[in-house]
Amino acid sequence: MIDYIDDNEIPVFIINGFLEAGKTSFIKYTMGEDYFRIDGNTLLISCEEGEVEYHKAELALQRTRLVTVEDQEQLTPEFMEEQRKDFNAERVIIEFNGMWDPTALTLPEGWVLYQQITIFDGTTLTSYLNNMKALMGPMLRNTELCIVNRCDGKEDQELLDWKRKLRPMLGSDCAIVMENKYGEIPLETLPEELPYDIESPVIEIRPEDFGIWFFDAKDNPERYKGKFVSFTACIMKSRNFPEDCFVPGRMAMTCCEADMTFIGFMAHYAELSAFQNHAWVKLKAKMDIRYQKEYGGEGPFLEVTEMSLTGEIKEPVGF
Numbered sequence: 130m131i132d133y134i135d136d137n138e139i140p141v142f143i144i145n146g147f148l149e150a151g152k153t154s155f156i157k158y159t160m161g162e163d164y165f166r167i168d169g170n171t172l173l174i175s176c177e178e179g180e181v182e183y184h185k186a187e188l189a190l191q192r193t194r195l196v197t198v199e200d201q202e203q204l205t206p207e208f209m210e211e212q213r214k215d216f217n218a219e220r221v222i223i224e225f226n227g228m229w230d231p232t233a234l235t236l237p238e239g240w241v242l243y244q245q246i247t248i249f250d251g252t253t254l255t256s257y258l259n260n261m262k263a264l265m266g267p268m269l270r271n272t273e274l275c276i277v278n279r280c281d282g283k284e285d286q287e288l289l290d291w292k293r294k295l296r297p298m299l300g301s302d303c304a305i306v307m308e309n310k311y312g313e314i315p316l317e318t319l320p321e322e323l324p325y326d327i328e329s330p331v332i333e334i335r336p337e338d339f340g341i342w343f344f345d346a347k348d349n350p351e352r353y354k355g356k357f358v359s360f361t362a363c364i365m366k367s368r369n370f371p372e373d374c375f376v377p378g379r380m381a382m383t384c385c386e387a388d389m390t391f392i393g394f395m396a397h398y399a400e401l402s403a404f405q406n407h408a409w410v411k412l413k414a415k416m417d418i419r420y421q422k423e424y425g426g427e428g429p430f431l432e433v434t435e436m437s438l439t440g441e442i443k444e445p446v447g448f
Contacts, residue, residue: 139213139240145225145268146248147257151278152224153181155248160191160222169219172212174198176226194218201229210237231267247272251280251307255287258294266384269298274306281309285319292316296344297383297448327352331413334360339379340446343392346416346429353416353429361439362393366406370423373401377412377431381446389445395421396431404436412436 144152156173159165171193173183183195194216198204213221221240225231236242247269249257254277257265269275275295280288292305299305307314323345324338332353334342339360346353362377370376378393396414404410414431421428 137239139218139237140220140243141236141240142220142222142243143225143231143234143245143271144222144248145227145231145245145272147227147250147253148177149179150227150248150250152248153179153183155246155276156222156224157181157183157187160193161187166191167219170194170216172196172216172218172221173224174204174209174212174221175224176201176204176229177224201226201233204234206235206237209240213237227268228264231270242271244273245271246274246276248276248278251277251283251291254291258291262298262384266298266388269295269303270300272299272303274304275299277305277307279309280307280314283309286322288314288316289319289321293341293344294448296348297340297381301347327356331357331359334358336361336442336444337447340381340392340448343381343394343446346394350416350418350427350429354418355416357413357415357434358431359411359413361409361411361442363441364401364404364406364408364410365391365393366401370395371397373397373399375401377410377433379442379446381448383448392446394429394431395419395423396433398433398436400436404438409439409441410436411439 144156146152153175160171169192171191173188173193173195175183175195175197178197188195194212196212209221225234277291288307291307295305305316307316324341325332325334339362342358342360362379365376365378367375374395374397376391376393377396378391380389381392382389398412412433413435414433417430417432418427419430420426421430
């Protein structure tokens with residue numbers, strides 16, 4: 130999301146998700162809210178037809194024109210700009226088809242992505258996470274807000290499992306919201322069962338739990354401040370890092386084999402020069418919260434107290 134819109138730019142809102150996730154209902158509700166109303170015209174591009182329909186009378190009152198697109202090849206920059214100019218629209222909402230490739234969407238010149246929201250149906254999310262992660266990864270890549278609705282009757286651990294699996298596919302600033310018929314579910318109050326003892330004098334992070342620890346520490350750094358952790362990782366050095374600083378981390382598969390990324394936190398070790406780049410080590414470190422330009426703000430930091438060579442972990446981190 131950007132901080133402001135230039136007068137010569139067209140703000141674009143993308144609402145995506147699979148069929149029957151509730152995208153149309155969300156758009157209809159949002160367009161009726163005072164905070165979302167504008168004086169000018171809105172172009173609404175719908176890329177699929179679900180059970181909920183838009184009503185012409187409502188759209189007319191909201192100064193909105195609906196354009197339906199049935200094939201992604203039709204959604205060219207030229208087509209979209211032609212539709213916008215014809216209605217003299219000052220903003221655009223795209224209800225995107227979750228089965229289409231979002232990386233193939235090219236906006237016209239002067240159009241700026243203001244916000245992307247992805248919506249999932251809680252009654253089908255487990256199945257999608259188990260069988261369609263390859264589609265979900267690209268869908269979530271530029272998402273600022275991920276909403277999981279229809280969570281009624283779900284156990285706390287299932288909600289936390291969804292959060293744990295969605296989190297690696299989302300940007301660091303993306304929020305996850307889960308809702309039932311009563312409204313938003315406060316995820317921070319749910320009793321989460323971590324696979325390691327956080328009250329132990331030294332928190333031992335098993336290789337299979339590295340991803341869980343990484344994202345929990347990233348989201349809840351205060352939980353780990355002042356605590357010692359021990360884990361196995363690969364050394365990642367860079368000439369751009371301060372002296373004796375590095376990132377001990379692992380390759381992680383966020384959604385599929387084609388989507389791999391290196392995850393880890395900045396660390397300092399006074400005797401780092403004794404270890405080669407990309408060496409595998411077992412380390413013990415005290416966790417802190419510090420500002421790092423690599424983070425663009427504050428985040429977890431590891432002050433390493435012990436480190437020794439060990440064997441490679443070939444399996445990537447999974448979620």
